[in-house]
Every structure is written in C-alpha cells, then in structure tokens.
Amino acid sequence: MKAAERQLRIRQMLETRDFVDLETLCRELDASESSVRRDLDMLEEEKVLRRVYGGAVSTETPPARAFDYNVETERLSTEKDRIARVAAGLIEPGQTVILDGGSTVAAVARELSTKSLHIVTNSLPIAESLETLRNIELTLTGGYLDPRLRVMLGPFCEQMLGAIRADAVIMGVGSITETGFCNNNTLVVGSEQKMIEIAGKVIIVADHTKFGRGGMIPVAPLNAADIVISDRELAPEYVELLRANGVEVLLA
Amino acid sequence: MKAAERQLRIRQMLETRDFVDLETLCRELDASESSVRRDLDMLEEEKVLRRVYGGAVSTETPPARAFDYNVETERLSTEKDRIARVAAGLIEPGQTVILDGGSTVAAVARELSTKSLHIVTNSLPIAESLETLRNIELTLTGGYLDPRLRVMLGPFCEQMLGAIRADAVIMGVGSITETGFCNNNTLVVGSEQKMIEIAGKVIIVADHTKFGRGGMIPVAPLNAADIVISDRELAPEYVELLRANGVEVLLA
C-alpha cells in the first residue's frame, strides 16, 4: 500500500476512535513499523494527530455526545476492544453484516471501519461512526427511535429486516444463562430475533460480566448462536455450556 | 481505450475511493503506465485530483458533507426561519408529520420542537435535532444512507413509507417550474413521491430562489401540493401559477 493511501486510512481510523496504536496500524495497513512511523510524523506535521508513546491520538475534539453511552463505552473498554478485534477478524471484505446496538458492537464497528463492507444497522451511534467512510455502504433499518438507546426498533424495523439477507450478524446481549440469551427491552428482543433469523452466521459479543445475570426477556436459546466471543475471565463452566450447545467460543 | 474515456473512468473511480494507485489504473484501463501518468497530469491540471507518489488522491474533501450542509443552512437563514415558522403553525399537536431532508425542512423541525407530535423522517440531521425531546416520538424510515445528503433513501425507505399514513408531509424541493416540483437526485425523488402519496396534506417549503430553476428530475405536478410556503420576494407570476393549480400559497 502506498503512503498516500495509508495516510488516508489512518485519518479514517481516527474518525472512529481517538487512539491508534502502532502495531494495529502496521497490521491493518500491511506496512512496516518504519513506514507507519513516517506516516504518523507527516500527519502530525499536518496537525491531524498527535504522536504519543505507542501510537497516536486524534487532535479532533469529538463533539462529546451521549451520556450513558460513553460511560458504558469506558467500562471494560480494553476487554471490549479485544473482543471487538476478534469479532472483526471473522468478517471478510465484501460481506453484508448486520450490527445491532450496544457499546460492545460499537467497538466492533470501529474495528470494521477499514474493511470494505455493506453494513446494516439499527443503531444511530454506529451509523454516525461509519457514515463518512467511503469503503462502507450503510443501510439503516427504519423504525421507532428509542431515545435512550438511540436504536431503531419495532414493527417497521422488523419488517425491513425481514426483507433482507446478510452474511453475518454481530450482536450484543443483556445476559447469558443456561436457558439462552436474554435482553431487557421487548422491542430490542423483537429486532434481535429477526436479525438472528436473516443472518447466515450469528456472532454474539459479550464480556464475562454478562454471564449468569438473570431475569430478563429471552431472545434465543444458546444453540441459536454460531460463535460467542468473550474475554479470558469467563468462567470455564460457561465455555463448556456453550460448547455443549454446539456454539464455538472465542476468548479474546 | 481513448484518453478521454480513460480520464472519465478515472474520475468515476475517484467518486467511490479517495486514492487510486497507478498499477490498478493501468490494469483497469488497459493502458500503459506512461498513458495513465499523462492522464493523471491532465486531471491534476483540472484540479480533479492530486498526484501523489504511487498514484493520485481525490481533491474532493470528504468532510465537505457536514460543511456543505452548514453552508446551505446559513444561506437565507432568516427567510428560512420565517418560512419554517409559518409551516410549523400549520401543524396541530398530536399529528403525525413526515419531514423529508433539506435545510429548509430542518428549520421547520426546529420550530416544531415544542409541539407534541409523532415525526417520521428519513433525515439523519433532523432525527439528531429531535431525538432528545420527550414530547416528540420519532420514527425513522430505513434505507440506504446517502453519505452526502445524510438521508435514508431507496426501496427500503419507500417500502417503509408505503406502510404508514400521516396527517401531513413537509417537504423541500430542488426547484419549482410551471411543469411542477423537481429535485436533482433519483433516489430522493422516489422517496418524496412516496411521501406525497401517503400524506393527507402536502406542504412544500421553498424560498424564492427555488423558483424558475430548471433541468432536474420531476417529483410531482404543481397540483400535488396543498400548500406552498415561500418568502415575500417570490415573483407574483409564480403565486398566480400556483393558485391557478389549486395550491394555497403562503408568503412568510
């Protein structure tokens, strides 16, 4: 890849995250450390970013949106990032991928931002983080906009989902128990069930704190998932449980 | 392949990606390195692109989207605000109102923000400006997200609109001539035609500069509108023309 292209891609990446590390850049851009360093130097010259130890941070001050959403984004962000990277690694260029709402899935969206994809989502934050990228064709489901979750839901959303097919869905969940995946909002559950129905491969992303919580609305039994991605702190019995249900488990 | 055709193809390629490398161009255009270099030089002369080591980058600045929208928002903002206030005055609390994209309609959205309403829109900027309001229930159409206009369009959008009914639609247009209302984007026209179909009352907002422009895609004949709202500088012959077609005209 050429210097100009690399620098454009770095700019793009900084639109969706505010820190990029050198190792990731080398991998994503398929270039040597030296070249990436030079690119970062040039972009720093242009005030696009600021070099820091281990990578670079965006100089763009983000418009600081959303309250709850950011807090949830911060919590466990490193686990989330690792989970997100693994999830993104399962997606091939050119695929159609459904992303549902939630901060873990938003992290996946960030990791997907360099691939050439068709993304279908009902999440406004995810749409906003991807809409400027030229390599991503973005389709939104319609529906009632939940003001707290910033996600489109309800019959219109489900009807729209019913009209499409996708290679994969990447979904967060509220909780996971032996009885299956759960969530805590009727409308969210409805759209998630539809997403599972229309996607070739169902990928669930959930950090270990999601396991064993109870008392919510069931979305699907465990065997509805093809792959579950969690972090290394996940208790072994859950790994066993999932594998016994024919689910592939990846620990990031 | 001739030089003119090659250059056209290069322009097209730059619409969907922001960097093209020489090797790819040679392959895609089936031409020698020298010829492609010459083409790039000429296109650089025309400011279509900028030559960089290994290829060329588009001179179209991607962040132009946001700023275009802002420029258009600034232009005539006082006329727009007055038009918006009149339009908002036509809406009763409790109604279901469709808002299409465009800066004039965005101004109407601001004016509507104190009423208790159900708003249906395909515009992301409008959705963002209304989403936090507790008195407004917001439903978005789905569809392909046009990255420049930030509006959802296409068959999914139209299908979703086809499933609902609304008390009124408030619409901007690209131009108004004696033959009817026009716009300059095929997909936008499709969704606007659907909006007109499903709305009880069709309200067009258009400052006087929109009148008499030509050469765009027809949306609907003049008599498709119930009310057209413009500003006081609108030439009297257009007022006459609209009234002759059974359209109520309000000048803000």
Next chain:
DNA sequence: GTTGCCGTTCAGCAGCCTTCATCGTCCCTC
C-alpha cells in the same frame, strides 16, 4: 533489569520523468 518503543541509517527497489520509436489519424496534394 527487562521490555517495548523511538529515531537513525542504509541498501534495495518501486515509481518518476524524459526521451524516442511506433502507430493511427487527418488532411493535403497529385
């Protein structure tokens, strides 16, 4: 002290520019 990151240096080579021969087209002449 160890690890990981940084900046520098340097050989290798990809890409650039210039030059030139070739080809096709157009127009003029006979």
Next chain:
DNA sequence: GAGGGACGATGAAGGCTGCTGAACGGCAAC
C-alpha cells in the same frame, strides 16, 4: 482515390529520485 507528410497519442527504455523495510543503538516505562 491513392500517396505522403504532419501531428498527436501511445508504449517502451533508461537514468534518477525518493520511498520502503530491516537493522541497530538509545531511551522511556514499568
């Protein structure tokens, strides 16, 4: 209508420029 010259466009070749990746020593972080 055929022949020939001028012209522009094309692609190949050669020398030069500067980008790239690997290696290495130094320094910050832990």
